[in-house]
Amino acid sequence: MSEINRPIPPGVSEQDLDAALAAFASAIGDDKVTVDPTALADFVDPYQVAGESTLLPSAATMPATTEDVQEIVRIANEYKVPLWPISRGKNNGYGGAAPWVRGAVMVDFRGMQGIEINEELGYAMVEPGVSWSDLHAAIKAGDHNLVASIVDIGWGGVVSNTLDHGLTYMPYAIDQASHCGFEVVLPSGEVYRTGSGGMENNESWPLYKRGFGPTTTELFMQSNYGIVTKMGYWLMPKPEVYMPLWLQAWDDAQMPAIIDALRELMLDGTIEMRPQLGNTLAIASNITSRAEWYDGVGTMPEEIIEKIAKEFNIGRWMMRFALYGDEAVVDHNFAKLKKRFESIPSVGVMGNKYGADEWETLPDPHERVQIGVPSLDLYKMAGWAGGDDGGHVDFAPVIPMTSRKVAEAQTLMRGMCEDAGLDYLGGFMPINARSTTFVNLIPFDNRNADQVHTAYATAKNMVVEAGRRGFGEYRAHYALSEAVVDQFGFNNHIQRRFNEQLKDAIDPNGIIAPGKSGIWGSRLRGEGYPLA
DSSP states (O other): OOOTTOOOOTTOOHHHHHHHHHHHHHHHOGGGEEOOHHHHTTSSOTTSOTTTOOOOOSEEEOOSSHHHHHHHHHHHHHHTOOEEEESSOOOGGGTTTOOSSTTOEEEEGGGOOOEEEETTTTEEEEOTTOBHHHHHHHHHHTTOSEEOOOOSSTTSBHHHHHHTTOOOOSGGGGGGOOEEEEEEEOTTSOEEEOGGGGSTTOTTTTTOSOOSSOOOGGGGSSSOSOEEEEEEEEOEEOOSEEEEEEEEESOGGGHHHHHHHHHHHHHTTSSOSOOEEEEHHHHHTTTOOGGGTOOOSSSOOHHHHHHHHHHTTOOSEEEEEEEEEOHHHHHHHHHHHHHHHTTSTTEEEEEOOBOGGGGGGOSOHHHHHTTTOOOSGGGGGGGTTTGGGEEEEEEOEEEESSHHHHHHHHHHHHHHHHHTTOOOOEEEEESSSSEEEEEEEEEEETTOHHHHHHHHHHHHHHHHHHHHTTOEESSOOHHHHHHHHHHOOHHHHHHHHHHHHHHHHHOTTOOBSTTGGGOOOTTTTTTTOTTO
């Protein structure tokens, strides 16, 4: 099986890797293990310059059951082969399906797509291969009076997005509240269930997030302490009325005032969902591309941005958001929020009400997303700087949702993009009524190596500069993860040291996703493997 430049995991001999692969095949089936280069081409970062990335897998396993995962973990421990689990591998702005260690063996969950829906209690139990489109299709097939809070692009994984603190938009999305109950294969190979799942036949497992004693669910989010093989996900009853809304602002300087109004309306419950705000270029990236307006180097000129804002009637900032519920309540809340937002100069609010028979056919994919109807229509933004060869790296710190902090972050991020000669595509997605992510989608053309390298260098600089102001990233691309972890330096980096202590206790061989979220087991820690 030897070949030139074959990816071999650190600390593993080629002979042991081959023995592990043979053992995987014997345990779960030859058809569930592959070293075929064509198949392995799926497990890379799609936004890297061709030929530059060294973070390549040595093989992939495709379990069909939790028992298969147990066998994979058992064998990986025996040969100390690192594993890299993925659900769908579509989170391209954060590195896609690429393992964070060269030569890791992928655990690809495309063969685990089980969905069980309980309409009476309003939840689904899903396996890690289930996409948002799969979940929506299952709800429709069962004619359930339910909707799921989803992400913008339907190909992503329900489990993986949840585990990485990914953002969805409907009321249950606030503070990522939809998940309840994990089944986990621990690094020992044992099956563990969080919360009430620790009791045999406890039907409250997907209904009550806790159990008796410490609540461990969050330990398995953005970590490498185990492999989640099943998850409960709460679904919302279909509302009588859905009213997608748009806020439009023509003066960039009014964004801090908009944030103050939004905070007030979320705190008092008028707005009970996650809005999404974007500047002109962030919104335009969904409907056009840079090359259609400007082919020069450096940041797009202000007069071109203004032209785009007017041509598409999107203003300098737009916010998509929505109301759900009984029509009388929706009408009351719309009148209230419209009055508050339109007290700000240059701001207008508009929207229409729809019944359930209209949701699937709404022409605007943004409006479909907010009522749980997935598609791939919003993928176009990835091509802003290079069309089919476009890419982006995302940096999204969490900041207090106040006008002062928003103005500070906005000035910082826009200035750093402009200094680097990169277009500024910025936006806000509140985590809850008190804090918001500030998403910086840093675009580049994959064919332009210098531009790609500049984008990643700028993102890393943003991590450091934001950290100096107390703004920490909510999730990170592998190229930024070590810099992100460095920002959490309270008490001599006690958070990192605590995470490492847990890793060493739970996973002494360091086989599960080494390096994920900057958490390394003792076997690889400090050996230069991060970002190899």
